[in-house]
Amino acid sequence: MPNSKLTSKQAVDGAKVSLRVATPADTALIASMHARNWAAAYRGILPDRYIDHELPGERAAHWIARMKEIEAGAGCVLIAEHEGDAVGFVCLVEPDETGSVLVDNLHALPGHRGLGTGTVMLNEAARWARARGARQLHLSVLEQNAAAIGFYESRGWKLDAREADHMAGIDLFSLRYVLALD
Numbered sequence: 064m065p066n067s068k069l070t071s072k073q074a075v076d077g078a079k080v081s082l083r084v085a086t087p088a089d090t091a092l093i094a095s096m097h098a099r100n101w102a103a104a105y106r107g108i109l110p111d112r113y114i115d116h117e118l119p120g121e122r123a124a125h126w127i128a129r130m131k132e133i134e135a136g137a138g139c140v141l142i143a144e145h146e147g148d149a150v151g152f153v154c155l156v157e158p159d160e161t162g163s164v165l166v167d168n169l170h171a172l173p174g175h176r177g178l179g180t181g182t183v184m185l186n187e188a189a190r191w192a193r194a195r196g197a198r199q200l201h202l203s204v205l206e207q208n209a210a211a212i213g214f215y216e217s218r219g220w221k222l223d224a225r226e227a228d229h230m231a232g233i234d235l236f237s238l239r240y241v242l243a244l245d
Contacts, residue, residue, distance in 0.1 A: 080183045085140035085152065087130050093140060093152050094119070094126040100170040108207045113231035129154070129167075141187060143171070143180050150175040153184040155191055163241070164192035166202040181214060193244055200244065203228070203237040215240050 085093060098119045106114060133140055136157070143151040151171035158164050166188055171180040192200055204211045206225070216222075220240040228237040 079145070080150070080178075080180050081144050082141045082183065082187050083144065085130075085133075085142050087134060089140070089142060090126050090130045091123065092142070092149055093130070094123040096149065096152055096170055096172060097126065097168065098122040100172060103173040104208060104210070105205070108205060108235070109231040110233065117231070138165075138167070139191060141184065143184055145175065145178075145180070151180045151184060153188055155188055158192065158195050158197040162196065162198040163201045164188070164195065164197045164199075166200055169202070176210075182218070185218060189242070189244055198244055200242045201239060203239050205230075206236040206238050212238065212240075215242075218242075 101109070101118060101122070102114050130140070132138075133154070138154065138156040140152060140154045142149050143153075149172075151169075153169045154167040156165040156167050166185075169181060169184055169188070171178075171184075188200060201223070202215070202220075203226070204215065205228070220242045222238055223241045224239040226237050226239060228235050
């Protein structure tokens with residue numbers, strides 16, 4: 064995949080957010096952003112020992128494997144940049160048999176939330192999915208992640224299911240949200 068700019072869009076605060084296709088060279092950056100975001104969002108939800116000691120290495124191993132799948136054609140990872148700095152990313156998985164694209168991860172770094180970065184990434188995710196003939200997007204969000212749930216619901220996503228989940232050695236629940244693509 065080329066390391067090229069895909070789009071540049073106006074963010075809510077007036078700042079330009081650009082998206083580029085991630086390459087294998089971005090694996091450590093993506094893992095770091097993912098771990099930093101989880102540490103901020105999941106403190107008090109996931110065990111502190113996991114967040115403080117296991118999370119960075121676990122996310123690094125996850126993204127090494129995931130980027131191999133992405134490079135083999137499983138989907139696409141886009142990195143959001145503001146003034147040349149990486150401020151978030153979204154991972155999209157090719158449409159499944161029902162015509163739905165999984166938004167496998169969508170993260171705007173702490174300090175860049177509420178500035179339009181997530182909206183730019185979701186808009187590009189919808190465009191990317193439509194270009195592949197998808198009829199909807201879907202994702203999972205931890206039930207306790209009220210900020211993320213509010214973000215998705217305010218953009219028209221609908222609760223589809225509540226599912227048992229297991230993360231960091233604990234049982235919890237994830238909510239499946241869907242967005243129909245018109």
